[in-house]
Amino acid sequence: MSFVKGIELIKMAEKANTSVIAFNCLDYNMVASVIAAAERVKKPAMIMLLPEHATKNKVTTFEAFGAMVKAMAEKATVPIALHLDHCYDEEEIKRAIDAGFTSVMYDASQYDLDENIRRTKAVVWYAHSKGVMVEAELGSVGLAQNNDNEKADFYTKPEAVKKFTEATDVDALAIAIGNAHGDYPFPPKLDLERLDEINAITDVPLVLHGGSGIPEDQLAEAFSRGINKFNYGTDTMHCYNDAVLAYHKAHEPAGSNDMIGEAEFVQKAITDFLAKKLDLVKL
Template identity: 40%
Template sequence: MLVNLVEILKLAEERKCAIGAFNTPNLECVNAVIAAAEKLNVPVILMHAQIHESASGLEQIGPVLVQAAKTAKVPVCAHLDHCEDLDYIKRGLALGFTGVMYDGSTLPFEENLENTKKVVSLVKGENCGVEAELGAMPPREGGENAPGPVYTEPDEAVLFCRETGIDALAPSFGTAHGIYKSKPVLDLERVRIIAEKTKLPLVMHGGSGVSPEDYRVGISNGLRKINYYSYMSKAGTKAVKELLEKQDVTYFHDLALAAEKAMEANAESAMRIFYGL
């Protein structure tokens, strides 16, 4: 069942859990995430990130995400992740996406605020919610050699949320995108303060590779959406490697299916933590 970002985050608030939000740049990822969510009977968010255009173009994979959401037995939001321009968001809306994240986090505060306002007014009247980012969580998906994180100031967050009218905020509190090279040190008290002051659902980016205990504390402090991809994808790659070491595989679809099964298992264990199952 296709639902929008506001509706799915309301379910998270009712259950005091975080909704798993998975990047799904290809069909195997979509199938893996939907299968895990249906098995556990939990709502879930499928995401296409602008940075994954090289894997699948928006007009190719977008309809797949929306259709998978419509036919799923659980509530599913089809969400655009890390959009950096309005045109990309317009294209997503035309395809039926029900959530968008505008990422102006690398811009100066005022510019991020003005652009985010434009996104909120663009989406107004559509069956779609808006997430925005304040502070910076480098590196970007796929990026390298970025400077360290810029933590979100709670009072700036209050002003930003009030002025823009967004539905969810992604603050920066020590997570990073991609595979962690050392154990992340998270400022979860900052999450609690920002949630209390903004009264908005908060989003964790760089959710792969965080300890179960940090997830639990983060959720009880106000995280309602956790973005997760790198470790799921890594599990798929590992399964393919193992299969190729064991046998001589001719058909690519056998590799794709092995990856899908492994990603489903990985997504399921992440969901068990996010939903407290």
């Protein structure tokens, strides 16, 4: 039985002054690969789902994904948790919680501080009544392709952190310190002094999004200076896509029906790739 609550992994990371890695997943191939990689290096891991994959993209449903991860995690030899990434809709949060997600991110960072507090507080109240932890966002983690990671206006303002965390009672806080989602055109430079300032202001565990492409020396620094959850997605998707293309290229001209070996091939590629990333975690 290794299906654990998200908060347990974050507390474990906080205690060890490191970060748990949370992996964006779409399907069985990705979940199986994350668990296999975590087992290989004997580290815990979080599996994340973006709500739009269940609500719009027809990749899965909250119920199917929740049941799949729970069943697979229960057989895992390392602790595995299930988290809902960037959710903007209170009703979707409730559906995910009903489907077994023990950790959710409610992102109201597009609103001003007071409205972000008002909305987040209501979600925290509901989630806590169900024993589920909530991650919120302050500042704005934008898109790397727009160079948002270099826009200081997007960064989390340390003076807002105390008010926000005390008013909302959130369990984890995603911050913007020079990170952004997607592929960075140039390697980012995290504002580690800002991270220190924020970490000194609050005891709430901090979360770093936009993890693909951040140099590993900066990640090691961030993990030792208050980042206890690290979101990793884009690179995994590239690895998945490359593996699918490589498999089919290798199986030409056998034709498009040669699907049977694809899953095993893809899972091996993703597992090898993620096991290296998990080595960054000092747990």
